[in-house]
Amino acid sequence: MKASDLFVKALESEGVEYVFGIPGEENLDLLESLRASSIRLVLTRHEQAAGFMAATYGRLTGRTGVCLATLGPGATNLVTAAAYAQLGGMPVLMITGQKPIKVSKQGEFQILDVVDMMHPISKYTRQISSGANIPARVREAFRRAEDERPGAVHLELPEDIAREETDAPVIPRSRFEAPWASDGSIAAAVEMIEAARQPLLLIGAGANRRQTCRALPAFVEATGIPFFSTQMGKGVVDERHPLFLGNAALSGDDFLHRAVEAADLIINVGHDVVEKPPFIMGRPENAPPHVEEAARAGTARVIHVNYVTAAIDAVYHPHQGVIGDIARSVERLTEAVRPQPHWDFSRFMEVRRHLDVHTREGMDDARFPVYPQRLVADVRAALPDDGIVALDNGIYKIWFARNYRARQPNTVLLDNALASMGAGLPSAMAAKMVYPDHPVIAVCGDGGFMMNSQELETAVRLGLNLVVLVLRDDAYGMIRWKQAAMGFDDYGLTYGNPDFVRYAEAYGAYGHRVESADALRPLIAFCLAAPGLHVIDVPVDYSDNDRILNQEIKARSRAI
Missing domain, CATH: 3.40.50.970 (Thiamin diphosphate (ThDP)-binding fold, Pyr/PP domains)
Incomplete structure (x- = not known):
């Protein structure tokens, strides 16, 4: 089998529906293999747009979007889209062509080290140097792209490798479940939530996954804890809900920030380091005088509910981690947390009233x-x-x-x-x-x-x-x-x-x-x-x- 045919069969095995992009001379074998496949080529007018489309496909489906470009300028035009997917947590595979690597064809014409260029803005980047390596490289690329935190991966397929003959078999997709958070971390989080006086829920970008979108509304209904979201966490819980306190659109001194100042515990679900806030762990020095002293000092405790542990820095250092499948963690918290008579959400509801007036x-x-x-x-x-x-x-x-x-x-x-x-x-x-x-x-x-x-x-x-x-x-x-x-x-x-x-x-x-x-x-x-x-x-x-x-x-x- 021709290596380019094997590459496309590997894509089909991964469930790829579309390849967005602009082929070049070095992609023609792959293009011919795509023509005979079940995958639809979506020809765009610029590689950057192809990358944006593939990334958005990944964001909406949870499956890896795929985009295609040639070498040199085609590959460099994917750079912004690669960074867009990488920072935005969107699974995308970028495929680029390259001149023959075994025999020089045109000297250094259009040749860049694309693999090295993609290193800082992707989770995984490799040049395929043998047709026999295609199944493992493609399977690993998809695994990395979709593994939490999702992002961009890149494979370079040189034109002489694309023409090789190989009998390597396709490696099928693996089935796996994300680990569950430990019983101890769930118990510690439950204790902190029930002991708090003014707990507040933050919904971040990492919570915008299908299963978590089912779990979080149930948590809100069961506990009655008010919530707010980051910009990329919008809509996980219906924002018409009476407990919705707003969105972290501004860096400071919005109505929402008055609620954050009043909270003594923030349950941070799906925090993503690229998004605001980390302002949840700090308070402005000029906070209004009626805000509690503990809040003005920035001593609200934070529970980090996520797939991965928090990267600690000066503005984000959570007190308790609940690490594992987010949806399952939220479900277990919903089952365990009991609403407490000492919870006081009056300050939050006051903020909500002012927000509603202003947004109208x-x-x-x-x-x-x-x-x-x-x-x-x-x-x-x-x-x-x-x-x-x-x-x-x-x-x-x-x-x-x-x-x-x-x-x-x-x-x-x-x-x-x-x-x-x-x-x-x-x-x-x-x-x-x-x-x-x-x-x-x-x-x-x-x-x-x-x-x-x-x-x-x-x-x-x-x-x-x-x-x-x-x-x-x-x-x-x-x-x-x-x-x-x-x-x-x-x-x-x-x-x-x-x-x-x-x-x-x-x-x-x-x-x-x-x-x-x-x-x-x-x-x-x-x-x-x-x-x-x-x-x-x-x-x-x-x-x-x-x-x-x-x-x-x-x-x-x-x-x-």
């Missing part, structure tokens, strides 16, 4: 260009419970994290790890492929959208029914907000844009432009109901970002 403000604001709070409210109103919103990276991400109440897991796809621009559209495309019956909206700033806007052609070619909101402020708005907050002059962050309606139509999509705030919600509803790819140009008004996010929230939260 601006929801029906009629100003135009569209106000961010109105935008978030209209997108939420347009989508059903299982609707998916895929966010690119920009200042609007903070508004969505704070104000958009996610109702189901993984229905808000945002990147708060690498926080890369350009991922919104490819992520939405992958989400639509995984869940074709769910309505999907991509929300992109004009800056991030233009970084991978060429994938409109891919989406049209794939026949995806998708809505893309392009939030137009003609600037890199997130950095402009930070620039203003630091007292600097407005400089170096504005640009021009194409006519997005005509731009969409040039790719075969439908283009729309919002002319008033009141027109936004019905237009989104129309586009969701209509077939095809719809791009909506939405002018946005970010003029109040600095006042609200840097000043108003801080003042109002400190007054609680």
